[in-house]
Amino acid sequence: MHDAAQNAGPVDHAGRAARFVANADQTTWHDSVLWRIREKRDAVSEGVQGWERLRDLASQIKEHTLSKLDEYLIEFEKCAAANGVQVHWASDAEAHNRIVYDLLEARDVRRVVKSKSMLTEECGLNPYLEARGLEVVDTDLGERIVQLRGEPPSHLVAPAIHVRREEISVLFHEELGTPAGSSDPQFLAGAMRQDLRARFLAADAAITGVNFAVASTGGLVVVTNEGNANLGAHLAPVHIACMGIEKLIPKPEHLGVFLRLLSRSATGQPLSIYTSHFHRPAPGRELHIVLVDNGRTRHLAREDFRASLKCIRCGACLNTCPVYRRSGGHSYGATPSGPIGAILAPGRDMEKYATLPFASSLCGSCSDVCPVKIDIHAQLYRWRQEAAREGHISRGKRLGMNMAGWITRRPARYRLAGRLARSLLRYAPRRLLYGRWNVWGRARDIPEPPARSFGEWYAAERGKK
């Protein structure tokens, strides 16, 4: 049901955020728990000599790879094929979903286990497969929680960060038959472990995402803490790995750079628990890779925005974002959410996501925390210009900015407007000043206007000099 809500019309970020923040206690919790991850990231990056240099390297390696992406894709395909891996190409979400479905259907697959993949979320793979009668079980604990709730993930790394343990307790009571009222995380996770063990053992196919694909070896790297991607991929006879074409890196040595940054940025761990390198299918098994464009080449052509394709999906920009922490992932109506979502989503569908570039104070924390140095806040600024140019800002705002530009281009107009504004603030009755029109004044007082502007003071006091 949340999925449907996500799809209906333009996303009103401010409205959704206001509803989130109206629950003050939940906001306090959400903010503090994500801030704690940011603090862990700070502490663990402190221990790395040359952290900033690592960020530079990661950024440059991605920049280089994007500049020769065609060559690296061909190299990757060649090496993977030589390893006995089957490579598929999909231009868009529909093609991706159909490729996956055709593979499953041809093998008579009924039960699919899936580990975390933002790409399949982006493509809407689950509903596509479910509509065709397949059972798809998300196996990451957080993903499974949001799947059972019928929601999209609200965070790149912690998909169920918006859900409290009491709600999970009720959910698991209904879905898994855990005793009512049991809300101990260890117990609840244990119940899911048991439930999913059976599903892993019975699965006909496993779908995973991809963190990195190495061009020179044709290998895939998949990173998890839970071990779910591994259980899925190793137990099922067919493993389908779905990846955006921007996941490529040239050589294995580059993994050293990215892996040192990824987990530290994501969760504050020096390395996630399992960093799997898939090069060949196990004997008698199948390994498929689906390379997906779905707007990435279009984005690659946008000079101002292509750097966002460097993203390694660590989620650090979400954790650090003061707006994300106080508005929740669902306020963005996009996967991924947060600052990185706010620069990726408008490239896919501006009409729908035009408010996202405005869901930021442009504080720049995202850009400073980003392990691959994407200029996130500068892109947000540039997307605002695109949004306005394409007519996706309100008439009132457009008119106000026209007016502000008209006033501030001439000193006389500016001075007169300033005098009028100060007089209005000084003499107008408070009820009028703080009427419904005054959004600023809902929770904040307006500055007390002085009798003289600085310009007037200067003219009087220094003008004679």
Added chain:
Amino acid sequence: MNRKPRHNAPRSAGSGTQEGYPARKAILEAVRRAGVPASPLPSITGVRDLEPGDLISRFMASAEAAAATVQIVETGGVEAAVRERFPEAVSIAATVPAWSFEQVNPGTDVHTMAQLDVLVCPGAFGVAENGAVWLGESAMGSRAAPFLTQHLMLVLDRTAIVPDMHAAYDRLDVAREGYGLFVAGPSKTADIEQALVIGAHGPRSLTVLLT
């Protein structure tokens, strides 16, 4: 994201592994058309730990911070160390014949592996900065075994520890085996209110035995 099924849609964006398949061609052409300016590939300098200190103690500290247990054992004492660590264990297996336990190999039945209390594998080398141990496919018995067992024990030569991930990839011929991984602790999750739970889907504990 509820796209309508379009089974009979033209396969203009279909799959293919060979030249000439439309999606492949279209993607590669679109990449070229994007006109990304050339950008050099940097060499990886200035990030290595020049004074890594005592690698064994750093490795131990990193692994323990990730909730692994590290024990130093004298050569030949692996079996004793395993039994001492898990005295109650009914089903203990190893992936190499060096240790006198049941053997797990690629032919081992999945349900047998799922009943394992303890699996003992030889780790190739460790990484001091994060406590990770590299495990190649040949050291796992079966790919699924290290994930199905309730407890995982990795035996590591204490002289086989490198400072950081750069040194790790220098040492590693990553594509030599069909599958391999770094293991850096017991499986874990924090997906319920960010509360740490050890033993998510994989092993409930990781012990590294340094020989």
Added chain:
Amino acid sequence: MKIGLFVPCYIDQFYPQVAVATLELLERLGCDVAYPREQTCCGQPMANAGCAEDAEATHRHTAACFREFDYVVGPSGSCVLHLREHVEQAATVRYYELCQFLVEVLQVDRLHASFSGRVGLHASCHGLRGLRLASSSERREPPFDHVAHLLGMVDGLELVGLRRPDECCGFGGIFAVQEEAVSVRMGADRLDDHLQHGVEVITGADMSCLMHLDGLIRRRDMPLRVLHVAEILNGSAEMSHA
């Protein structure tokens, strides 16, 4: 060296004492300062709202106002950052935020100012991460802080540490209105941090953030007040409106 005093529009209209303090401080440090009276606004409000085109004429006007100076110095990191990034100027003219100018150009090492009270420093984002007035908590670099460095020269001033030393206050120009609910919550959270550390006066290098915080302080009747750093450094903090 000829210094042009840049006074952002909202300081000109609402906080003239901040501009007076900036002018006096620069003069007391021996600078030759002139205030081009034709200046209006840097254009940032329009540009940040997505309407940079509406700011183009204003940008040109602003550039013309400051054409003849060696340095253009203003008491706002945010507006100065906008000038640097969007207002094209001859290479001989350099835009500076006040504190960065004092530390990096004048290399001030002593001030004649005193202030009594527990002061919390609000690190405004554009000054911090745009102009690099201080090391940001996200980056692993040797710590420095120009504003705190200058406040350290003020007799009697007690600078108080915060739990989150450089989190955004939620002003953000158009953001303060378009995302009113989150903006207000962000401001309230910053104020809590200051209050919990016993701060009496919040200062900073950007009056816009302080205006937002002050609006919340006054509405909630909190035991806090705000002062621009120029007022403290100039020793004119107790002065009321010009």
